[in-house]
Amino acid sequence: MSENWVPNTWKDIQPLYKEIEARTLNTGGDLESWLLDLSEVDSIIGGVSSRRYFASTCDTSDEEAEKDHLEYQMKVLPEVAKVGDRLNKKYLASPVRPEMDAEYWLVHDRDAERAVELFREENVELDAKDEELSVEYGRTSGSMTVEFGGKTCTLQEMSTHLESTDRDLREQAWRLVSNRRLEDRSKLDELYDKMIALRARMASNADFKNYRDFKHAAKHRFDYSAQDCLALHENVSRYVMPVLARMQQRRIRLLGLSVLRPWDLAVDPEGLPPFQPFTTQDEQVIVSEKILGEVDQQVATDLRWMHQRKLLDLDTRPSKRPGGYMDVFGDVRWPVIFSNSSPTHAGIETLIHEAGHARHSLLSRELEPGDYREAPLEFAEVASMGMEAMCMEHLDAAYPQKEARRAAINSLEGMLSSLAWTCTVDAFQHEVYLNPSRSHSERTVCWEETWERFSSGAVDWSGLEEARATRWHAQHHIFEVPFYYIEYALAQMGAMQLWSNYRKDAGQTVLDYNKGLALGGSRPLPELYSEAGLHFDPRGEGLGALVQEVEEAWTRLTGEEA
Numbered sequence: 001m002s003e004n005w006v007p008n009t010w011k012d013i014q015p016l017y018k019e020i021e022a023r024t025l026n027t028g029g030d031l032e033s034w035l036l037d038l039s040e041v042d043s044i045i046g047g048v049s050s051r052r053y054f055a056s057t058c059d060t061s062d063e064e065a066e067k068d069h070l071e072y073q074m075k076v077l078p079e080v081a082k083v084g085d086r087l088n089k090k091y092l093a094s095p096v097r098p099e100m101d102a103e104y105w106l107v108h109d110r111d112a113e114r115a116v117e118l119f120r121e122e123n124v125e126l127d128a129k130d131e132e133l134s135v136e137y138g139r140t141s142g143s144m145t146v147e148f149g150g151k152t153c154t155l156q157e158m159s160t161h162l163e164s165t166d167r168d169l170r171e172q173a174w175r176l177v178s179n180r181r182l183e184d185r186s187k188l189d190e191l192y193d194k195m196i197a198l199r200a201r202m203a204s205n206a207d208f209k210n211y212r213d214f215k216h217a218a219k220h221r222f223d224y225s226a227q228d229c230l231a232l233h234e235n236v237s238r239y240v241m242p243v244l245a246r247m248q249q250r251r252i253r254l255l256g257l258s259v260l261r262p263w264d265l266a267v268d269p270e271g272l273p274p275f276q277p278f279t280t281q282d283e284q285v286i287v288s289e290k291i292l293g294e295v296d297q298q299v300a301t302d303l304r305w306m307h308q309r310k311l312l313d314l315d316t317r318p319s320k321r322p323g324g325y326m327d328v329f330g331d332v333r334w335p336v337i338f339s340n341s342s343p344t345h346a347g348i349e350t351l352i353h354e355a356g357h358a359r360h361s362l363l364s365r366e367l368e369p370g371d372y373r374e375a376p377l378e379f380a381e382v383a384s385m386g387m388e389a390m391c392m393e394h395l396d397a398a399y400p401q402k403e404a405r406r407a408a409i410n411s412l413e414g415m416l417s418s419l420a421w422t423c424t425v426d427a428f429q430h431e432v433y434l435n436p437s438r439s440h441s442e443r444t445v446c447w448e449e450t451w452e453r454f455s456s457g458a459v460d461w462s463g464l465e466e467a468r469a470t471r472w473h474a475q476h477h478i479f480e481v482p483f484y485y486i487e488y489a490l491a492q493m494g495a496m497q498l499w500s501n502y503r504k505d506a507g508q509t510v511l512d513y514n515k516g517l518a519l520g521g522s523r524p525l526p527e528l529y530s531e532a533g534l535h536f537d538p539r540g541e542g543l544g545a546l547v548q549e550v551e552e553a554w555t556r557l558t559g560e561e562a
C-alpha cells in the first residue's frame with residue numbers, strides 16, 4: 001500500500017483485504033508476516049476511526065463531524081468486522097500455524113478464537129445500531145446547559161461551584177444541574193430501554209442466556225469471571241464502606257453540620273476556597289509537567305511533545321462531549337488526549353491520569369501485532385491511576401503546601417469513594433442485564449437498592465429522591481460502554497498497590513511500572529501485573545490491607561484520631 005493511503009471508504013479498503021485473504025501461506029513465516037500485514041491495515045483503519053471519533057467529541061454540534069464518525073461506524077467498520085471474521089478463521093485453520101511460537105502468540109490466539117466463537121453476522125448491524133444510540137446519548141447529555149450567573153454553562157463547568165464555600169450557592173448550582181438532568185429523564189430512560197433490548201438480542205444471537213455473560217465473554221475477560229466481580233462487590237462493601245463512613249464523619253464535623261446534603265461533598269471541609277492551579281491549557285500542561293517530572297522526567301517530556309504536536313484538547317466549552325480519554329491514532333501510533341477540564345485540581349488530576357495512558361501507548365508502540373500495543377483496561381487503568389497515585393506524593397512540586405495536603409487527602413478519599421461508585425455502577429448493570437424486562441419503576445428500585453449497598457449513610461437525600469433515582473443517567477459508561485467500569489475497580493487496587501510500593505521504594509517501583517507498561521497487551525493480565533511488581537486480584541481479597549494503608553495515610557494527613 002502507498003505511503004499516503006487513507007482508507008476513507010470501504011471501496012478504498014476492500015482490495016487490500018482481498019489480497020490478504022487470497023494470499024497462499026506455505027510456512028509459519030508466511031503466516032506470521034501475513035498477520036503483521038493484516039495488523040498494519042487494521043491499525044491504519046483504526047487511526048481513521050479514532051480521528052473521526054475525536055473530531056466528533058470535540059464539537060458535538062458539528063454535524064459534519066458526527067456524520068463522518070457515524071458513516072465510518074455504520075458503513076466501513078461492519079465490513080471490516082465481517083472480513084475480520086473470515087481472516088480469523090483462515091488463520092486458526094491454517095495447517096502451518098503450529099510452526100509459529102505459540103507462547104508469543106498466546107494472547108492473540110485466544111482473542112482470535114474467542115472472536116470467532118462469538119461472531120454472528122446479524123450482530124454486526126446491531127453493533128452499529130448500538131453505536132448510533134450511544135451517539136444519541138452523547139448528543140443529549142453533551143448539549144445540557146444551565147443559565148447561571150447570567151451566562152450559559154455546561155454541566156461540567158457547574159461542577160466548580162460545588163467546591164464553593166458558600167453553601168447556598170452550592171445548593172443552587174447542584175439543584176440547577178440536577179433539575180436540568182431531570183428534564184431529560186424519560187428521554188434517557190427510553191433510550192436505555194432501546195439499548196437493553198438491542199443488547200439482549202445480541203446476546204441471544206450468540207447463544208447466551210443474558211447480555212451480562214455475553215458481554216463478559218465478548219470483552220475477552222479470560223482472567224476473571226462475572227462471579228469474581230460479585231465477590232469484589234462484597235469485599236468493597238465490607239472493607240471500604242466503614243472507612244468511607246469515617247471520612248464522611250470528619251466532613252460533617254468540620255463543616256459544622258448535623259448531616260451532609262449532596263452539595264456538601266466536594267467543598268473543602270476545612271473551609272478553604274477552591275484552588276485553581278491554572279487558567280489556560282498552556283498552564284495546565286506546565287503544572288502537570290512539573291508534578292509528572294518528579295515521578296519520571298520522560299512522562300513530562302512526552303506531555304510537552306504532545307502539547308506541541310496539538311495532540312491535546314483539554315479545555316471545556318459548550319458542545320464538547322463530557323468526560324476525558326486518551327486514544328491513539330493507530331496509523332502514526334501517536335497518543336491524543338481529550339478532556340473537559342475545569343480549572344481546578346481535578347483538571348490536573350485528569351491530565352496526569354491521561355498522561356499515564358499516553359506513557360503506556362508510547363512504551364508499547366513498537367510491539368507487534370497491533371493488538372499488543374493496546375493493554376486490557378484492567379491493566380491500562382493501572383498505568384493511569386497508578387500515575388495519579390504516585391504523583392499524589394509530589395503535588396508540592398507545583399502547589400503550595402496546604403493545597404498539596406488538601407489534594408492528597410482528597411485523592412485518598414477519592415480512591416475509596418471511586419471503588420464504591422465503580423461497584424455501584426457495575427452491580428447495577430449486573431442486575432439490569434440479568435433482568436432485562438424490568439419496568440422503569442422496577443429499575444429504579446433496583447438502582448436504589450444498589451445505591452444503598454455502597455452508601456456510607458452520611459448523606460441526607462430527603463426531598464431529592466428523584467435526583468438520586470436518576471443519578472446513573474449522568475454516568476455515560478452505563479449507556480455507551482456497558483460493563484466497561486469494573487475495570488476501574490480492578491485497576492484501582494493495582495494503583496493502590498503501586499502507590500504502596502512507591503512509598504517504600506520509588507525508583508524500583510517506576511522501573512517495574514515501565515517494565516509492565518512496555519508489555520502493552522501482549523501477555524495475560526496476571527503477567528502484566530506481576531511484571532509491574534503487582535498482584536492481579538479480581539475478587540479484592542487483598543483489599544483489607546490496602547484500605548488500611550490508605551486509612552493510615554489519611555489519618556496522618558488529617559490529624560484525625562485513629
Ligand SMILES: [Zn+2]
Nearest residue numbers: 353357381384
Ligand atoms: Zn483512564
